[in-house]
Amino acid sequence: MNARLENLMQWLKEKNVEAAFLTSTPNVFYMTNFHCEPHERLLGMFVFQEKEPILICPKMEEGQARNAGWAHEIIGFTDTDRPWDMIAKAIKDRGINANAVAIEKEHLNVERYEELTKLFPNAAFTSAEEKVRELRLIKDEKELSILREAAKMADYAVEVGVNAIKEDRSELEVLAIIEHELKTKGIHKMSFDTMVLAGANSALPHGIPGANKMKRGDFVLFDLGVIIDGYCSDITRTVAFGDISEEQTRIYNTVLAGQLQAVEACKPGVTLGAIDNAARSVIADAGYGDFFPHRLGHGLGISVHEYPDVKAGNESPLKEGMVFTIEPGIYVPNVGGVRIEDDIYITKDGSEILTKFPKELQFVK
Incomplete structure (x- = not known):
């Protein structure tokens, strides 16, 4: 037994x-x-x-x-x-x-x-x-090892996607390049339908990739994850294709600041609601509160969305062994959207970020 x-x-x-x-x-x-x-x-x-x-x-x-x-x-x-x-x-x-x-x-x-x-x-x-x-809720060492490997492969998938960005290449074409490469690495299944969203589509939190073409001056948002041995990863990164506007830069830096503040707050005993507030307050103070319409994150493991919800008002405390996402976003119609998401493991006295792909604003030339 x-x-x-x-x-x-x-x-x-x-x-x-x-x-x-x-x-x-x-x-x-x-x-x-x-x-x-x-x-x-x-x-x-x-x-x-x-x-x-x-x-x-x-x-x-x-x-x-x-x-x-x-x-x-x-x-x-x-x-x-x-x-x-x-x-x-x-x-x-x-x-x-x-x-x-x-x-x-x-x-x-x-x-x-x-x-x-x-x-x-x-x-x-x-x-x-x-x-x-x-x-x-509490992952054991075997589960954590698998989740680390899944996060590592998600990092690689984003790298493949960023390198696939080209003028007039469609969202679906970039998506196909990512998933083909993952198949060659032994990945059978994604955690959910991969999102590659460019330009105005990046302002749709759960947009559907299509024939929309990459254009310079756009944000390109990647949200994806892989399943390894039954466990899911989930990462979001947003990059700039060419030069972007001051407002786009401000949006990106605001999301990044909120995400970093939330990650910094992660340690046993802190409530899930306080983690949400750590990011949301940064975004609200910058004037973008109305453009952050979703919870900060969700539990992660066998299911890509599982218990608990990282959201305002959740008074449940963080415990060692929990794994969840932190993914603030700002989505401004006709300007674009930015979301930055990491998978977080709660340690004895802090946290470990499982997803490692760089978060600083990257420009694809």
């Missing part, structure tokens, strides 16, 4: 909850080291206080689950099976008659919830998210 399962089982005992049913791909991966994208098929796992846990997945994925190290029961179903009947038998064989079951309320759909109510007609359903988030 791995330590993560043991921790969850102990929590079930403490809370007097007979079973937990996890259904999201990230949480199943966290508990089993088995990654599966089930699409419309069922993926899940039951964890009990004492009894052997059960993994439920398509039968064609069983071999991969075993190869990932899962040593306990697997209910593998074909496309003609009804997995809930197989689950009901396994629950009955274990003698489980639950009065309380922990579920992922934010993930479980209504159809599957109704199946659970048939399995456990007398059960109250409570949230499993809080405990699993608590477990995933």
Whole structure:
């Protein structure tokens, strides 16, 4: 039994909850080291206080689950099976008659919830998210090592992108150069859809790259990340293509100052809200507060956006082992946008910046 399962089982005992049913791909991966994208098929796992846990997945994925190290029961179903009947038998064989079951309320759909109510007609359903988030919040040394490697590859991807900037080359062409190069380095998947945004598009926080051409005098914004061994990186850098205006320079320097101030504030005990304020106050004082429309950052790990939110009003304190992003931005229509994002690891007495690509304003000639 791995330590993560043991921790969850102990929590079930403490809370007097007979079973937990996890259904999201990230949480199943966290508990089993088995990654599966089930699409419309069922993926899940039951964890009990004492009894052997059960993994439920398509039968064609069983071999991969075993190869990932899962040593306990697997209910593998074909496309003609009804997995809930197989689950009901396994629950009955274990003698489980639950009065309380922990579920992922934010993930479980209504159809599957109704199946659970048939399995456990007398059960109250409570949230499993809080405990699993608590477990995933603090990264161990193995996780940190993978996250460092993912950050290093993200740095390289930005370097490739910056070197690919050319007059009249489109955002999608630069994006393709980046991702092709990453494939040659063994990267199977990005953390999310890569963003390469030039000129007016850089003022769209979540813009979609397209046929827009690179022009001198523009900002070019890169927001990307890679997945290595199931863990994500996430970096944003903005560069100048040729000479830019005084206002563009002022915007860039303001974002950089805010980002540096927030990073400097990162140490155990400081609240997430205070980190947000450290950056936001710099941007507001420079007159750009209305042009910074999003939170400062988010947790990072198996999911590219995970608990916690680095946002105003969050009084949760930083703890050693947390990993999250710091990514202030200013987005001014018809002028351009700047975002600077790093992945931050909280150490015993401060922080480590995992992403290393330079943040000072760079000019591509």
